[in-house]
Amino acid sequence: xxxxxxxxxxxxxxxxxxxxxxxxxxxxxxxxxxxxxxxxxxxxxxxxxxxxxxxxxxxxxxxxxxxxxxxxxxxxxxxxxxxxxxxxxxxxxxxxxxxxxxxxxxxxxxxxxxxxxxxxxxxxxxxxxxxxxxxxxxxxxxxxxxxxxxxxxxxxxxxxxxxxxxxxxxxxxxxxxxxxxxxxxxxxxxxxxxxxxxxxxxxxxxxxxxxxxxxxxxxxxxxxxxxxxxxxxxxxxxxxxxxxxxxxxxxxxxxxxxxxxxxxxxxxxxxxxxxxxxxxxxxxxxxxxxxxxxxxxxxxxxxxxxxxxxxxxxxxxxxxxxxxxxxxxxxxxxxxxxxxxxxxxxxxxxxxxxxxxxxxxxxxxxxxxxxxxxxxxxxxxxxxxxxxxxxxxx
Numbered sequence: 366x367x368x369x370x371x372x373x374x375x376x377x378x379x380x381x382x383x384x385x386x387x388x389x390x391x392x393x394x395x396x397x398x399x400x401x402x403x404x405x406x407x408x409x410x411x412x413x414x415x416x417x418x419x420x421x422x423x424x425x426x427x428x429x430x431x432x433x434x435x436x437x438x439x440x441x442x443x444x445x446x447x448x449x450x451x452x453x454x455x456x457x458x459x460x461x462x463x464x465x466x467x468x469x470x471x472x473x474x475x476x477x478x479x480x481x482x483x484x485x486x487x488x489x490x491x492x493x494x495x496x497x498x499x500x501x502x503x504x505x506x507x508x509x510x511x512x513x514x515x516x517x518x519x520x521x522x523x524x525x526x527x528x529x530x531x532x533x534x535x536x537x538x539x540x541x542x543x544x545x546x547x548x549x550x551x552x553x554x555x556x557x558x559x560x561x562x563x564x565x566x567x568x569x570x571x572x573x574x575x576x577x578x579x580x581x582x583x584x585x586x587x588x589x590x591x592x593x594x595x596x597x598x599x600x601x602x603x604x605x606x607x608x609x610x611x612x613x614x615x616x617x618x619x620x621x622x623x624x625x626x627x628x629x630x631x632x633x634x635x636x637x638x639x640x641x642x643x644x645x646x647x648x649x650x651x652x653x654x655x656x657x658x659x660x661x662x663x664x665x666x667x668x669x670x671x672x673x674x675x676x677x678x679x680x681x682x683x684x685x686x687x688x689x690x691x692x693x694x695x696x697x698x699x700x701x702x703x704x705x706x707x708x709x710x711x712x713x714x715x716x717x718x719x720x721x722x723x724x725x726x727x728x729x730x731x732x733x734x735x736x737x738x739x740x741x742x743x744x745x746x747x748x749x750x751x752x753x754x755x756x757x758x759x
Contacts, residue, residue, distance in 0.1 A: 392698060393721075406714040409732045409746055414689045415579055415661045416737025417651045418611030427612070430646025438639030443628070446639025454649045455616070461652060462578070462587050463595025464602065464618040468627055471640050473575050473605030474503040476615030479631035480571055480603050481507025484540055484623070486630065491537030495529045495568075497521065497554065499547050499724050504573055513537065520547075523558040530566035539568035545588035546576035549723055549731065551669075551690025553581075556592035563599060570600045579609020580666060580688045584659030588688075609655070609665075612647035614640040665689050665736035668743055672734055675747035681754060689734040692718075693750065694727055700755040701728035707753035713746055 388394045400406075417423050430450055438446035451469055459467035470476045481504060485492035492513030496504060499520045508515040519525040526541055533539050541563050543554045556572060563570045577588030586595070587602065594600045601619035606612045617627055627634060655661060669686040676683040682694040695701035698719040705717035708730070716731035723729070730750070738746070 392702065393719075404714075406709065406712055407742065407746055408714045409735070410714045410716040412576070412608035412733055413611050414609045414665050414733065414735060415585075415611065415651075415655065416735050417609070417654065420611065420651070420654065422654055423611055423647050423650045426650025427643040427647035431641075431643040434642035434646075436643070437641050440639065441635065441637060442639040443635060448639075448642060448645070450642055450645050450649070451639065454645050454652070457649065457652055458604075458616055459618055461656060462602065462604075462618055463590050464620075465596065466621040466624040467616050467618045468624045468634065469606075469640055469645065470615045470617070470634055471637050472613070473573075473603065473607065473615035474506075475633040475637060476603045476605070476617050477501070477503035477573055478507045478510060479627055479633045480601060480617050481540070481542060482511045482633075483627050483631040484569060484571065484601065485511045485513035485538060487538050489536060491535030493530075493533040493535065493537065493539040493568075495526050495539070495541045497543045497547075499549070500542060500544055501548055501573060501575070504542050504544070508542065513540070521552065521554055523555055523562045526559060527562045527566070530562065530568055533566070533568075539566060540571055541568055542571045543573070544576070545572050545574040546581070546688040546690065548576055548690065549718055549729070550684045550692040551576070551686045551688055551731075552684065553577075553588060553687035556588060556594060560592070560594055560597065560600065568599075570594075570597075571603070572600065573603045575603070575605040575608060576688055576690060578604045579655060580662055582662075585609065585655050585662030606644065606648040610648045610651040612651060613644035614648060661736045665734055668736060668738050669734035671743060672732060672747055675744070676750060679747075679751040679754075681751065686734070691732045691734065693730045693732065695719075695729055696755060698728045701730060704730060704753055704755050708749055711749045711753060713749045715750070 434448055440446040455467040455469055494508050494513045494515040495518050496508050498517050516529040518529055546553050560570055572589050574587045579585040581588045582590035589602050604616050606614040669689050672691050673683050673686055684692040701717050701719050705715055708715050718731055719728040720726050
């Protein structure tokens, strides 16, 4: 039966209220909870892995950049938005991670969209993307926006990737796309094995190192560096400046000709305003601090390992961390929500992941280790998670 066109005349967006009610009834409604600058909560929910977002040196670098360059970049990078500060950040980031060149964008999300779409949009089409089943939403969206055929490979399975590449008979480029460290459980991708598979098939490897930069590799140089892929002509890396570097923005690193290709073709670079100078300055300040104090990366990994040991010793089902993320399984979505709320009431902020945000359908708490946590604070955090753990699935 045709709908009455007048039904939506008063409020053409009225359907969104019904959609919200459906989400609320399913226990899936998301809401914004603004935090005060002086929150009393111990934060193990964010991604400030090195504890640098409030470091005086990093904050001072942000303030100095804003005073010198202004509050905003003033335009897209190809018009007026590229400053000497952006260029310095790109040079030093590329050198630190062991790549020939880098390109800074306004977010890690934008960096992934730029890299995935630009590196499969070759003349003549026919490209193939092979994407890990547990990849981040930004990589998935990049695959959707590209013109390439996308195959989803089993999680962290080089053999599954090889099979998908074997079936690629078109003339277009093939690109394997993976997180270096997966954000939900914190497990690492087998990058060296994937690189071998890609080399045998003539495919490129794109690694999102959002959760590896600053934590893995020599002095925090990242998972690709640790896997021996730094400077590889067949590897391109994306990263965010908002996690270990405590700032905002994203970057793509790789061979100079690849970076030049992105400058000329990546829509999320060409048509977006350049990264704000304060964010670029903070990221550069954090990068220089990490270079001077490389032990921060090892400390973060040690905190994650100790946190995992304490939780598993208490009988909780926690994933062994390959980087800084420790995931603790909950018996149900409802139990996970209550567990996170009980932690918060006890002074600890933790992440809560439940379907449909988790691809395996398993609800869990996600704790992110921070390299600036003292032994006593770490113990308090672990004790809080243990004390509030649910005893039933109800």
